[in-house]
Amino acid sequence: MFPPAISDIIITGELAQRGSGDPDYLREKLAFRDLAHDMANTPGEVLPRLVRLAMEASEAVSAGISILDRDAGAFRWFAVHGSLAMFEGTRAPLDFSPCGVTLASNGPMLMRHPETVYDWIREAGITVPEVLLVPLRVVAPGEAGAVGTLWVVAAEGGHFSQEHARVLTELAAFAAVALRMVQSEERLQAALRDQEQLTQEMTHRVKNLLAVIGGMLRLTARTSNSKEELLTKLSGRLEALSAAHQLVRSSFGDGKISGVTLRQVLATVLRPYEHVLMNGPDVHLGDHATNSMALIFHELATNATKYGALSTERGTVELSWSVKGDELSVVWKETGGPVVSEPASEGFGTSLVRSTVSRHDGRMIWRWFPEGLSISINIPTANLVR
Structure with a gap:
């Protein structure tokens, strides 16, 4: 399915073999309740909070969301927390990145030292002992498809388990909806700004037109x-x-x-x-x-x-x-x-x-x-x- 070099760093099968603690469903329920409240009242703050929650739940050293931009053929890192926060806004290629592989697999993906395959990670000076990624997908009437990935990075290998993948998958489903809401809000605000700009421009043009006609009349009369x-x-x-x-x-x-x-x-x-x-x-x-x-x-x-x-x-x-x-x-x-x-x-x-x-x-x-x-x-x- 994947080229040999990439297959060598994919270790998703190890998730089921690793031990994990008992899930804390009550804590998860309360966290999702708070996220739902934020989504309704302050949608712009949901994704950064969700990423922090993913990092805490998986005891990771860094976490973030990679937003898919198909027109640019790239992912953009968003709401990055932890040790990789300095790379907020970085772009990763769609067809040559762990995020691209994750979307192609349509499920959780665990990788060991992806910098050994992806030179753009290595050239940025990033070392990733282990990274767990899950796809962000929207399934709604009239709209379905991949919108990005949610990922967490561990300080050492052998860290993530099947339980981490389960929690991250649930958070990813919430993140996909939140991302669409934020993008819809941004589009709405952009449309309102465009409308206001157009109104100002039309008023400006009418005033200018009257001034120009007056000037033409005076000069033509002379x-x-x-x-x-x-x-x-x-x-x-x-x-x-x-x-x-x-x-x-x-x-x-x-x-x-x-x-x-x-x-x-x-x-x-x-x-x-x-x-x-x-x-x-x-x-x-x-x-x-x-x-x-x-x-x-x-x-x-x-x-x-x-x-x-x-x-x-x-x-x-x-x-x-x-x-x-x-x-x-x-x-x-x-x-x-x-x-x-x-x-x-x-x-x-x-x-x-x-x-x-x-x-x-x-x-x-x-x-x-x-x-x-x-x-x-x-x-x-x-x-x-x-």
Whole structure:
């Protein structure tokens, strides 16, 4: 079933041969009652407490939960206690770890010195005389499958028994349900945060839209010789502004290359504004990157219209970009507008731009010169195809 090297360290059969004390069912009943109370009232505290209970019940030197992340092909160590607590958050490969073997066996697994087979354990400087693992599985209507493992480590070999495996299995069943509850709570809170962010963003966009339209009306009126010319110019700019808003969307396709280039995005977003000079190569974008680039430069143009170079007839924006190695480098430079200085606090729009760049693992630097704002943005090209 397993490769010879792994089979050599699996000693699960020894559990039934080892002596163990009488089970304390009353103590277990009270412990589970307390855990159930915590699950109902403070679900976030259940798993750390459950791990501590597993360590105490098995007289282990360390214990923890390995949460399965199939998308990443790995386990993440969570709620680690005892001698291995420093490795909280460590990732272990799904297809080459004691946890992976345990899920494949679908039952308790006892191993002796797994570091002799798994080099990532050995390279971390971890010595494991004996480890007992049990799978965490959810069996519920509409949801079934492995979610991770619960494990305990002994200070010496020959420590764990069949009784330890029984207690750990019962705790694992409780832990699987608790883990799903915690993850559901996290998803709910994330959804609420996203909804609040969306509400703030929509309010911000409406206020900006009104400010931009007002600025366009004033500038168009100054450069028009008749009401007919004003109407023609303003209508064209409003149509361009509408197209830009359509591009800044909140829904996406499959995240693959969309066929849109950075130049196309910038041309659409910046078409409502006069005196914007652009220079740079075609860079293909994925759906998410298309939305992000549109949002970033729509926000920068809006701010320039309200406070910067685009708020005056003489002001200009020079926008240039290039690909250097594995990075996209963009420079936004304003000149000819009012004298500017760094604001005392960061507004919602600036925060939105900064967080959008960060989501693509990018960097952003703002420089406030008297003649105008200069911004540099660097984003890994690999993150532009998503």
